[in-house]
Amino acid sequence: MSNQHLAHHRAKWKSHIGFLFAAVGSAIGLGNIWRFPYLCYKNGGGAFLIPYFVALFVVGISLMILEIGIGHKMRGSAPASFASISRKWEWLGWWQVIFIMFGIMCYYSVIIGWCINYFVYSFNLSWGQDTGNFFFNDFLQASSVLASKNPFELGTIVMPIFLSLAVVWFLCWLVVFKGVQKGLERANKIFMPILFILMAIVVFWSVRLPGAGEGISIYLTPDFERLKSPRVWLDAFGQIFFSLSLGFGIMTAYASYLPPKSQITRDSFIIGLVNCIFSVFAGFGVFAVLGYMAHTTGQPFSEIVAESIGLAFIVYPKVISMMPHFGNLFGVLFFGALVIAGLSSAVSIVEAFTSAGIDKFHHKRGSLVSTLCVTGFLGSIIFCMQGSFLWIDIVDHFIMQYGLIIAGFFECILIGWVYGAEKLRMHINKHSVAKTYRIWDFFICWVIPLFLGLSIVQGLITELKAPYGGYSWLAIVLIGRDWLLYTLFAGIIVAGHEWRSDPRERMLE
Numbered sequence: 217m218s219n220q221h222l223a224h225h226r227a228k229w230k231s232h233i234g235f236l237f238a239a240v241g242s243a244i245g246l247g248n249i250w251r252f253p254y255l256c257y258k259n260g261g262g263a264f265l266i267p268y269f270v271a272l273f274v275v276g277i278s279l280m281i282l283e284i285g286i287g288h289k290m291r292g293s294a295p296a297s298f299a300s301i302s303r304k305w306e307w308l309g310w311w312q313v314i315f316i317m318f319g320i321m322c323y324y325s326v327i328i329g330w331c332i333n334y335f336v337y338s339f340n341l342s343w344g345q346d347t348g349n350f351f352f353n354d355f356l357q358a359s360s361v362l363a364s365k366n367p368f369e370l371g372t373i374v375m376p377i378f379l380s381l382a383v384v385w386f387l388c389w390l391v392v393f394k395g396v397q398k399g400l401e402r403a404n405k406i407f408m409p410i411l412f413i414l415m416a417i418v419v420f421w422s423v424r425l426p427g428a429g430e431g432i433s434i435y436l437t438p439d440f441e442r443l444k445s446p447r448v449w450l451d452a453f454g455q456i457f458f459s460l461s462l463g464f465g466i467m468t469a470y471a472s473y474l475p476p477k478s479q480i481t482r483d484s485f486i487i488g489l490v491n492c493i494f495s496v497f498a499g500f501g502v503f504a505v506l507g508y509m510a511h512t513t514g515q516p517f518s519e520i521v522a523e524s525i526g527l528a529f530i531v532y533p534k535v536i537s538m539m540p541h542f543g544n545l546f547g548v549l550f551f552g553a554l555v556i557a558g559l560s561s562a563v564s565i566v567e568a569f570t571s572a573g574i575d576k577f578h579h580k581r582g583s584l585v586s587t588l589c590v591t592g593f594l595g596s597i598i599f600c601m602q603g604s605f606l607w608i609d610i611v612d613h614f615i616m617q618y619g620l621i622i623a624g625f626f627e628c629i630l631i632g633w634v635y636g637a638e639k640l641r642m643h644i645n646k647h648s649v650a651k652t653y654r655i656w657d658f659f660i661c662w663v664i665p666l667f668l669g670l671s672i673v674q675g676l677i678t679e680l681k682a683p684y685g686g687y688s689w690l691a692i693v694l695i696g697r698d699w700l701l702y703t704l705f706a707g708i709i710v711a712g713h714e715w716r717s718d719p720r721e722r723m724l725e
């Protein structure tokens with residue numbers, strides 16, 4: 217098939233709203249419901265909203281415009297788009313998609329699997345009274361490994377997690393296999409409204425619980441002193457990256473299916489704002505629930521707020537068991553919302569890789585998605601063993617602290633300096649009604665790379681002082697650092713292969 221022919225036949229969204237639902241579906245994920253409220257509490261309550269929204273407007277929306285803009289202009293996945301700019305930069309696109317597929321997706325799918333299990337457990341509150349013990353000992357079966365803190369003691373596969381993992385990969389396969397319109401668009405058009413309804417019910421239910429007001433006032437009482445700490449700002453920027461699914465080539469792949477006449481600037485604002493408003497809204501629910509728990513047990517608030525994983529799988533089950541009426545229904549709605557939020561993000565990861573494989577090797581979608589999902593599933597097995605909890609912790613730390621930020625940094629250098637921020641802005645403005653202003657060039661060329669560069673240096677300084685999380689250096693190097701390096705090597709190798717046809721032929725005028 218000629219390339220002109222391929223470009224002409226490129227998959228397309230059926231409707232603009234379909235694209236928006238899919239992009240918002242990718243952005244809203246587990247991170248919005250469990251990670252954001254915790255970060256908010258840890259970093260000065262309501263005051264955290266300041267760095268968070270600064271990060272959204274300075275870095276988040278600017279990069280969203282960049283990723284959507286480049287996918288729209290080059291009509292290709294991240295590797296195809298970057299190769300169209302310069303073959304020397306193709307590795308970056310491959311690194312991004314390999315990295316999310318075999319880094320993030322392998323453990324993200326396992327956590328969605330946990331949510332599926334907890335969704336089922338909610339029906340008869342199987343976690344009993346001691347939810348912490350249930351989570352670590354009965355569910356993860358990780359007690360011995362957690363005590364030794366040695367991630368190389370992997371133990372055996374935990375069956376319920378393994379089975380739910382298979383369900384997650386099967387669902388992802390099904391959606392991506394069916395293609396852009398019949399798979400991604402249709403699934404997100406169903407997922408998103410259900411997610412919004414479930415979340416609305418959970419939040420309104422939570423704020424009516426006794427003691428909810430105290431929780432919410434802690435959530436919203438700002439401690440401006442905390443804003444002086446660089447850590448707070450780093451957390452805000454990291455969260456915006458992860459939450460908006462930036463730096464992974466996802467938005468680029470999704471934008472490549474847009475028609476020429478598109479609203480790139482406006483859509484970037486919509487996706488960014490909807491995602492962040494959703495987080496803030498979910499925060500009300502989470503803090504109301506924590507307030508209820510403090511009120512009922514008489515425990516101080518600071519003892520209740522757990523790290524993100526603990527919040528969803530230890531604190532929530534406890535609260536659900538304490539509810540006098542319909543606790544199990546509450547659990548079903550909450551864990552159901554988590555499963556849907558997670559799945560709509562997971563399919564976007566698989567699609568980013570699939571679209572890259574189709575662009576470069578002209579593979580058939582069906583066989584590519586099947587191979588990819590089977591490989592991904594096998595790769596995820598390492599995260600559903602008794603000792604995997606520690607692996608998740610280490611890999612997540614490196615991906616959050618470095619992976620995304622390094623990818624975002626290089627993206628800005630490539631577009632800002634090699635391709636030209638102004639050139640891309642001209643393209644965006646030619647096709648959209650709402651304009652992107654000149655200041656965007658300055659953000660892409662200077663402000664964002666400078667900030668991301670500083671974050672990387674600051675992170676490295678802390679990293680080198682002591683191994684993260686009290687693990688051994690060996691574990692940090694082999695699991696954390698090497699995860700970044702091997703995916704990079706793989707990216708460079710794939711980028712070295714010849715293109716079946718010139719990626720630049722797809723480009724829009």
Ligand code: PFF
Nearest residue numbers: 243245246247458459461561
């Ligand atoms: N944005 C998703 C969340 O907030 O949970 C997470 C995510 C999705 C991360 C897709 C990475 C990704 F490629």
